[in-house]
Each structure stands twice: as structure tokens, then as C-alpha cells.
Amino acid sequence: MGYSPTLRGTSVIVAGAGLAGLTAARELQRRGARVTVVEARDRLGGRVWTRREGFAEGQHAEAGGDMIDPDQEAIRRLAKDLGLTLSPILRGGFAFARQAARAPVVTRASEAGGLWAELAQAAEPWVRTHRLNERRWDGPIARQLAEQSVADWLDSIGANRQLRARLNGMRGFFLADPEHLSLLALVDQLSTESSALDHFYRIEGGNDRLATALAGTLHQPVQLKTMVRAVAAHRGKVRVTLRGRDGQSHMIADAVVLALPATMVRRLAFTPPLPPPQHQAFQDLQYGSATKTLLQFDRRFWRRAGNPLAYGTDLPIGAIWDGNEEQRGRSGILALLAGGSASRDTKQLLTQGGAEAVVRWLKWLGATKALLRASCRISWEDDPLVRGGYAVFQAGYDPEQRAWLSRPHGRILFAGEHTSLRWQGYMNGAVESGLRVAEEVTVLLAKAHRPSPGVAR
Ligand SMILES: Cc1cc2nc3c(=O)[nH]c(=O)nc-3n(C[C@H](O)[C@H](O)[C@H](O)COP(=O)(O)OP(=O)(O)OC[C@H]3O[C@@H](n4cnc5c(N)ncnc54)[C@H](O)[C@@H]3O)c2cc1C
Structure with a gap:
């Protein structure tokens, strides 16, 4: 499928190399963005983890x-696209x-x-x-x-x-x-x-092949053992604070996609802070x-x-x-x-x-x-990087909070299983959220780059 490179000249940081983050990264790159994926673990896939050792x-x-x-359909199509059986x-x-x-x-x-x-x-x-x-x-x-x-x-x-x-x-x-x-x-x-x-x-060969194949399509290798700690709006861009093998560092991009479990999002420092109901939605999700x-x-x-x-x-x-x-x-x-x-x-x-x-x-x-x-x-x-299997809506959960889990905060956008409405708790939900967030970034950045009406070209 041909994509018009609407995001040429833009840069996006994707945090989390689970299916949501990797799907988003691939889509954004296909649209022309320069994409950097950072992942806290020393492996790809997140909650998709094929075990081979010892068997x-x-x-x-x-x-x-x-x-x-x-x-x-989304995950089945993706697998097929990547040549997996x-x-x-x-x-x-x-x-x-x-x-x-x-x-x-x-x-x-x-x-x-x-x-x-x-x-x-x-x-x-x-x-x-x-x-x-x-x-x-x-x-x-x-x-x-x-x-x-x-x-x-x-x-x-x-x-x-x-x-x-x-x-x-x-x-x-x-x-x-x-x-x-x-x-x-x-x-x-x-x-x-x-x-x-x-x-x-x-x-065939393990579900982790999906993550490996997705990462294989990226121009820049995923930066493993790199944890996002803070995200700040910065002169019309975003500034992400990272902790990696060589200590603390910063990266600036046009947008950041947080494809992390809510349990991890709620540990990040946001500048400006998330709106109170959004902050609460991430706090309360079990x-x-x-x-x-x-x-x-x-x-x-x-x-x-x-x-x-x-x-x-x-x-x-x-x-x-x-x-x-x-x-x-x-x-x-x-x-x-x-x-x-x-x-x-x-x-x-x-x-x-x-x-x-x-x-x-x-x-x-x-x-x-x-x-x-x-x-x-x-x-x-x-597992300290997720703290549970997947999101659970417990009795007493305020249902209106759900919409806040996927709502962009300026140029900070959210993906992951927990943001999916139809397929929450599934790999397919993670993939669909990655596709959705890539589309959101495209709309957001392509619009920002378009000359506004009345401005001479
Ligand atoms: C036991 C179990 C069984 C399941 N069974 C099924 C099933 O049969 N079918 C199905 O469809 N789904 C199943 N699921 C659900 C499915 O695995 C998940 O919905 C999906 O993999 C989630 O993908 P994700 O990208 O949203 O999150 P994740 O895979 O969790 O990816 C998020 C990534 O972010 C990283 N990260 C966290 N914090 C930071 C940080 N601060 N900075 C940088 N990186 C960070 C994590 O290490 C992780 O790699 C199961 C899940 C579990 C746990």
C-alpha cells in the first residue's frame, strides 16, 4: 500500500516496543517521519513474550x-503483511x-x-x-x-x-x-x-516474530534498556527525559507516542501536567x-x-x-x-x-x-514494567474516565491495549491502537506543517 509521505521532515519518539508502539512506529515511518523507539526492557514485544529456553x-x-x-482483522492483516504464517x-x-x-x-x-x-x-x-x-x-x-x-x-x-x-x-x-x-x-x-x-x-515460530518483524522494518534500531522518565512540551515540540545505559539524556521531537501500560504512564512527570481527569484516569485504572x-x-x-x-x-x-x-x-x-x-x-x-x-x-x-x-x-x-496482565475495569470504576486514556495531551499521544474500545486486553487492541495513534500524529503534524489560509506561499 502506498503512503504519501505527509510526515516528511518530522520526528516522532515512540516509547514502548510492544505491539502498540512498534505498529505505530512502522506506520509513522511509512508516512515519512523520522522515528525513534525507546524501550525499557532488553527485548522487544512487551507482553508478547515467546519462551524457548529450557524446553x-x-x-x-x-x-x-x-x-x-x-x-x-488488524493483527491478522499485519502478520500477513510481514510475511508471517x-x-x-x-x-x-x-x-x-x-x-x-x-x-x-x-x-x-x-x-x-x-x-x-x-x-x-x-x-x-x-x-x-x-x-x-x-x-x-x-x-x-x-x-x-x-x-x-x-x-x-x-x-x-x-x-x-x-x-x-x-x-x-x-x-x-x-x-x-x-x-x-x-x-x-x-x-x-x-x-x-x-x-x-x-x-x-x-x-508460526512464536508470536514474538510479530514484534521482531515490525522492528525489522524500522530504519533506526529500537533503543533497548532506555526508560522514559518525563515528557514536557518544549517550544512547540516535545522534550523527553530518558534513563539509559549511559545515565540520563534528553531527546526532542515533534511528537511523542506513549505506548506504555497505564501503570507506567502514571509514573511519568508531565509538563504541563495532564488535565486532572486524565491524570485520575491513569491513576485509577487497575x-x-x-x-x-x-x-x-x-x-x-x-x-x-x-x-x-x-x-x-x-x-x-x-x-x-x-x-x-x-x-x-x-x-x-x-x-x-x-x-x-x-x-x-x-x-x-x-x-x-x-x-x-x-x-x-x-x-x-x-x-x-x-x-x-x-x-x-x-x-x-x-513485572515492574507492567504490574499486571492487562487493564481490568473493576466495580466502582468511573466509566467516563475511559475516554481520557487515549486523549492526546498536546503533542503527547497515547496507545496500548488499555486504550482500545473494541479489543481491550488483546494483542489486536494493541495493534489497532498503534494504527489509530499513527493517524492522530499524522493529522496533528501534517496540519501543523500546512500553511494556514490567507498566508502567502
Ligand atoms: C498472561 C497474558 C495472556 C494474554 N493472552 C492474550 C491472548 O491470548 N490473546 C491476545 O490477543 N492477547 C493476550 N494478552 C494481551 C496482550 O498480550 C496485550 O494486550 C498486548 O501485548 C499489549 O501490548 P501493548 O503494546 O499495549 O503493551 P506492552 O506489550 O506492555 O508494551 C509496552 C512496552 O512499554 C515498555 N515500557 C514500560 N514502561 C516504559 C518506560 N517508562 N519507558 C520505556 N518503555 C517502557 C514495556 O517494557 C513494554 O515493552 C495476554 C496478556 C497477558 C499478560
Whole structure:
């Protein structure tokens, strides 16, 4: 696709080399801007992190973003554009395993779809109202929904045990317990028209290839181990204070894109300060706890004819799925994602009994027949550069704050998963926010460079 170089002669700093920042950087460069990307870590990708070390047979699995939904067009197009292949995975979708006295009771994917329908039906009056409000996050309807927790709502409708278990199982999706999650977040999710989730994709060779390929298109290599500390308006430009390997330095550009989690934005010094409601929006946004455990076994015991490859569960180990079905080898990796309080439970299991204590919770899947070859655990709430898995809208969150997360502050612009309306919490949301912010910069800078009417040329 040909871009007119409307940004020729301009310079932009992009902070954060996750999918949002790298997508924005590539787009801005395509429009002619001189782009510098700075990243605090010593690697690219942020919350997209493919783990390879320690796994036998050259296998790998994802410690962060893993599944790409069929209707996530922006990320699928981007992957294709960069010459990457998407492998179809988890055909049949997610079954549901509910804790019971002896062994979990499994509801097959087709019936689990029925459980989803049951949830949608129970929430239908609220879904209808939210749609009438055109899914807006402002006004009295949104506020009333946001004040209640999902647990309050379950009590109010006298929900049965199955429905409660199901919502506990969604900790692996929302990264929050029903007691914390706002009803608005759930109803908003139920109000979207998604295609049937009976299959997903991941990128052949590892999702981190997306980040590497994006960075490979940039003229200037990403400056790793470089942290943004402060951002200031400076004579019609922006001045960014950085802390890197060689101490503190400054950089001046026409605009800066902060593609950082809100938990990091709120630690920056802004001159002039952000407007009070925007400052508050960044302060108040919470991130959910998320522990991902990757377990490599000498054989793929969970693969039996007719058995699901993925399970939502209300177990302390969280959701479970085949983490590398597209890869060769006799070994196989199970990926476990424990969100909300399950993250704490999983960490406790690991501290007290090591990976074997987690494997004990997989007996019902046939884990006793296999040998654990390698394991790896990542708790994102303990990662100092994000402090959680992704943004969570908790009960009591003021929904009107959401719009402030993506609002430019002069020539300081914002991107990242948390700024996406349709795909918050997804890699696709990060990519779409990168495309959106590049467009915003283009409008802003191209306009600034255009002679105003009445001025002689
Ligand atoms: C456990 C887990 C499972 C997930 N599963 C899925 C999934 O299956 N499917 C899906 O689509 N999505 C999933 N996601 C979500 C997805 O990974 C994220 O939405 C997406 O990767 C976020 O990208 P981003 O660019 O917004 O942020 P990030 O990837 O966090 O990028 C921000 C970057 O900014 C850097 N940074 C922070 N502070 C500074 C600073 N001051 N200066 C410079 N750099 C800084 C960080 O190091 C980071 O590299 C999952 C996430 C987690 C944690």
C-alpha cells in the first residue's frame, strides 16, 4: 500500500516496543517521519513474550499474548503483511471444567457454548439496555452498570452454582474475580458480536516474530534498556527525559507516542501536567493479576480422540490449553493462565510444592501418565514494567474516565491495549491502537506543517 509521505521532515519518539508502539512506529515511518523507539526492557514485544529456553525438542510457548481470534482483522492483516504464517489452533474451542468433590466435571465445548448462552440470557436485560445506550461508557446507564460487581449481580438474580462457577472460570479471561469485576465490563463483552470461537491462531515460530518483524522494518534500531522518565512540551515540540545505559539524556521531537501500560504512564512527570481527569484516569485504572505456567511433558497426554484441547476452569490453576499443538515433537506444552485470585493460588502452589504441585491438579486430564520435562512461570503482576496482565475495569470504576486514556495531551499521544474500545486486553487492541495513534500524529503534524489560509506561499 502506498503512503504519501505527509510526515516528511518530522520526528516522532515512540516509547514502548510492544505491539502498540512498534505498529505505530512502522506506520509513522511509512508516512515519512523520522522515528525513534525507546524501550525499557532488553527485548522487544512487551507482553508478547515467546519462551524457548529450557524446553526440549526445540519447542516454545507463549508467556503473554497467545491466541488470535478469527475476527481480529488488524493483527491478522499485519502478520500477513510481514510475511508471517498464522497456524490454526484449538479447533473445537474451550470446554469448561468445574471443580467437584472427586474430579472436575467437564462440560464439552458445544455444551459450554450453551452455558455461554445461559449467561447471555441471564444478562439479557442489561445487554439490551447497554445496546440502547450504543455501548457508551458515559451517562447514567453506564454508571449504574459500572457500580455493581458481577458477584452483586449474580446474587441479585439468584444465580445457580453452575453460572457462578462459569464466571469464576472467566478469571482467566477478565483477570478479575466476580467480586471485583464491574458488571459493565461483562455486559459490554456480551454485547459485542463476535464470531463463534471454535478456533484460534498463533504465529508460526512464536508470536514474538510479530514484534521482531515490525522492528525489522524500522530504519533506526529500537533503543533497548532506555526508560522514559518525563515528557514536557518544549517550544512547540516535545522534550523527553530518558534513563539509559549511559545515565540520563534528553531527546526532542515533534511528537511523542506513549505506548506504555497505564501503570507506567502514571509514573511519568508531565509538563504541563495532564488535565486532572486524565491524570485520575491513569491513576485509577487497575491491572489484573495473571500467572502463566508453561509445562512441557514428554508426551501430549491430553490429546485423546474427541477430547478438547482447551478448558476454562474454576480450578486454582486457571484456564488450561494446548500451548504448542502446531509444533513437531513427541513432547508437548500445556499453557495455564490463572487470573485474579487464581494467580495468587497458583503462586502458592508453586512456592509450596513446585511445578509438581500444579501437575497434581491435572490428574483428571491424564497427567499421571507423563513425565514433566520443563516448566516456566511468569507472574505479570510482579513485572515492574507492567504490574499486571492487562487493564481490568473493576466495580466502582468511573466509566467516563475511559475516554481520557487515549486523549492526546498536546503533542503527547497515547496507545496500548488499555486504550482500545473494541479489543481491550488483546494483542489486536494493541495493534489497532498503534494504527489509530499513527493517524492522530499524522493529522496533528501534517496540519501543523500546512500553511494556514490567507498566508502567502
Ligand atoms: C498472561 C497474558 C495472556 C494474554 N493472552 C492474550 C491472548 O491470548 N490473546 C491476545 O490477543 N492477547 C493476550 N494478552 C494481551 C496482550 O498480550 C496485550 O494486550 C498486548 O501485548 C499489549 O501490548 P501493548 O503494546 O499495549 O503493551 P506492552 O506489550 O506492555 O508494551 C509496552 C512496552 O512499554 C515498555 N515500557 C514500560 N514502561 C516504559 C518506560 N517508562 N519507558 C520505556 N518503555 C517502557 C514495556 O517494557 C513494554 O515493552 C495476554 C496478556 C497477558 C499478560
